[in-house]
Amino acid sequence: MGFIICCDFDGTVTTKDTIVSIMKRFVPDESAPIIRQILADDISVQEGVTRLFALIPTALKEDIIDYAVNEIPVRQGFQELLDFARAEDIPFYIVSGGMHFFIDPILSRFRGVTEVFANDVDMSGDYMAVNWSHPCDEACDSQACGTCKPSILRAVNHEASDVIVIGDSLTDRLAAHEAALLFTTDKLTDYAEAHDLAFYPFETFDDITIQLKEVMK
Template sequence: MLFVIDFDGTLARKDTVDAMLEKFAPADWEDIEQEWLAGRITAVECMQQQIRMVKADHIAIENFFRAIELDDAFLPFYRHVSAFAKVAIVSDGLDHAIHVATKHAGLPEIPAYANRLHFVPEGIDISFPHINPQCNAGNGVCKCAVARDLSGMQDMPVVLVGDGKSDACLARSADVVFAKSSLLRHCCEQGIAHIPFDTFDDVLTTVKTWNTSLPQQAVNLA
C-alpha cells in the first residue's frame, strides 16, 4: 500500500506558499491568484509569477520554513502505517519548505516530491521537475503520475490524504481518498468516494480498522 500525503493544508496546518507570499511579497500576489482561480493562467504560471515576487534573504526564508506548524498527529500516524506501507509526501508546494519543516519537527526522513525552490540574489525562484503535460490538471507536480511511478509494477493500492486543488488529479485514480476543505467539496461534486478527515488522528483511526489489506468497505464508506 502507498500513502500519498499532501503537505500544504494537510501535513502542514496552513498553506505555506500563501503564508510566505503574505509575509514576503507585495499584496498584488493575490491578483495573480485570482487569475488562476478564474482559469486564465495555469497553476504553474501562477506559482512562478508569485514565487518571483518574494523579496527576502536566505536566512529570513529559512526561519520562516522552520516555523511552519505541522499536524501533531502525523507522527503517530506515520509510525503506525510505515510498518506495512510506503509513505511519500507529494506536494505542489516547495521542496525546501518540506525538508526544513519536517526536519525541524523531528520527523524521520520521508521521501518528498515537490517543486524545486532555488535561492537567487533577489529572493527565490521555482522549477518543476515533476510536471506532466499529459495530465490536464496543469499543476507543477502531477500527483497522479508520481503515485503511478511509486506504486509501480507491484500495482500497490494508493491512499491519498489531501485538501486541495492539486490533489484532484490523483483523487480520480486513488483507491482510497481522505479529503478535507476544497478536495472534500470537489469529491462530493464529482461523485468520488472519499472519507472526510480533519487531522491525521482521524486518518489513523480509520486505518486501524483496516488490518493490513485494503478493505473494500473503506472505499465505499463515503
C-alpha cells in the same frame, strides 16, 4: 498487493497553505491578485506559483525558512500516522507542489517519510525562480500540473499497490481519481462530493489513523 500513501503538504500536513501564508507575509500586495487567479482556476497552478515566487527576493530565503518552521502549524497526529504507516510497512510519500527549501526544514522534525517529491528553487539571481522538478508524463491529461501527482504515483507504484491519497485542494484533484482510499479536507472535500468520489473527511491525522486501522483489520 499492499498500500502506498500519497500525502499533500501545503494545507494537509500543515494546517495552512504554506505558499499562500508565505506570500501574505512577505509580498502581500503583489501576490494577492495572482492568488485569486489561481483559486479561481483562471491560470494554472504552475503558472501562478511561478509568478508568485518570482516576486520574492532571494535574500529573503532564510527569513522564509524561519517563518515556515516557526509559524506554520503542522496538523495534529502527523507523527502518529507516520508511525502507523511504518509499522504496517506502508510507504509514505509527501507529494507537493511546494518547494524543498521550506518543506524539508519543517519535515526534519518528523521521522518516517519515505520520500519527498517537491520542487527546487533557483536562488542564483535576485529573485526566486521555480524549477518544476516533476512534470507531467505522457499519460497525464492536464500537461499543466506543475508537480504532477498522478505521474509521480505511476513512477513509484511498482507493485501496483492500492493508493491512499490525502489532500486538501487544487493540486490533489487528479490524484483523487487514482485513490483506492481518499482522505479529504477543505476544498478537496467539495471536489470529491461534486464528482461522486468516495472519500473520508478528516480534521486531524488522528482521524486518518483510526480509519486506516479499521480498514486494515
